[in-house]
Amino acid sequence: MSYQSSNPLVGEVEFALDGPWATYWIAFLRVVTGWWFFHSGFTKILTDGFAYGYGPAYMQQMSGTVLGGIPVWMGNNLAWLIEPGVPLFETLIGLALIAGALTRFAAFGGVIFMSLFWIGNAGFGHGVVNSDLMGLLLFMTVIVLAAGRYYGLDALIEQTALVKQHPKLRYLLG
Amino acid sequence: MTDIIDKAARALSAGLMLFGIAVLGLIETLAGQPFAPAPMTNEAGDVVATPLVSPEIRTGFVLAGIAVLGLYAAYRLVTPMPDDSDVRHETMAD
Numbered sequence: 064m065s066y067q068s069s070n071p072l073v074g075e076v077e078f079a080l081d082g083p084w085a086t087y088w089i090a091f092l093r094v095v096t097g098w099w100f101f102h103s104g105f106t107k108i109l110t111d112g113f114a115y116g117y118g119p120a121y122m123q124q125m126s127g128t129v130l131g132g133i134p135v136w137m138g139n140n141l142a143w144l145i146e147p148g149v150p151l152f153e154t155l156i157g158l159a160l161i162a163g164a165l166t167r168f169a170a171f172g173g174v175i176f177m178s179l180f181w182i183g184n185a186g187f188g189h190g191v192v193n194s195d196l197m198g199l200l201l202f203m204t205v206i207v208l209a210a211g212r213y214y215g216l217d218a219l220i221e222q223t224a225l226v227k228q229h230p231k232l233r234y235l236l237g
Numbered sequence: 238m239t240d241i242i243d244k245a246a247r248a249l250s251a252g253l254m255l256f257g258i259a260v261l262g263l264i265e266t267l268a269g270q271p272f273a274p275a276p277m278t279n280e281a282g283d284v285v286a287t288p289l290v291s292p293e294i295r296t297g298f299v300l301a302g303i304a305v306l307g308l309y310a311a312y313r314l315v316t317p318m319p320d321d322s323d324v325r326h327e328t329m330a331d
Contacts, residue, residue, distance in 0.1 A: 129297035178300060187292045188275040191258055191299070203303070234314055 086213040093160050093210035096201045101157025107150035118145040128182045163215015168235040173202035209237030239319050246309035250302040257298025261290045
């Protein structure tokens with residue numbers, strides 16, 4: 064290692080992701096992100112049950128986005144799925160991330176949600192990097208770092224015979 | 238082959254996202270107000286300046302970068318796992 068104390072930018076830089084602080088922080092981010100979605104979904108269930116009417120209405124006004132007419136079409140034609148789906152899936156995504164079970168699969172759902180929130184809210188008055196984009200990046204971080212393997216149930220699930228026989232399941236776990 | 242696709246996916250996705258966020262953001266900034274991709278209005282609510290690059294274009298680049306990562310994930314799902322794909326450097330749950 065050619066680390067030079069006079070110029071830390073010269074030489075190799077090591078960032079070992081298996082250190083205790085890294086795993087602790089990845090797990091912490093995962094749980095907080097999960098709580099964020101769980102709270103959002105569960106409070107919708109408490110107030111509106113599984114008939115979240117604002118969901119389709121939100122998508123119906125999403126005209127002029129990069130997704131073209133897709134969100135508007137979904138709002139007009141998929142209300143039967145969106146009304147129960149938003150509170151249900153937000154809650155399940157949150158619980159999965161908190162427990163660290165099926166983490167990557169759940170976080171993929173979070174990416175879908177946050178992509179729609181990011182372009183739909185269109186709160187770009189302070190730039191495109193807003194809290195919605197940061198939330199989107201959090202879910203992607205959970206996927207890339209396989210955050211469920213750190214203090215999460217996926218670490219145990221991946222040791223089961225089922226996953227060992229079908230190792231590709233680790234792409235949805237972890 | 239997988240290694241080339243890995244590198245291509247990383248480069249293309251990061252390139253698209255950084256282009257939409259940072260490069261077009263810098264151009265938007267250097268072009269003058271508004272510095273953000275939202276119209277500027279006066280106290281009466283009239284639009285006095287519009288962004289040089291529309292937010293649809295910038296969000297489009299970012300979503301395209303995310304789509305590249307999604308396609309890469311789908312590619313990994315349908316192709317045989319690399320020999321060295323065992324989980325390493327992981328900490329078991331206590």
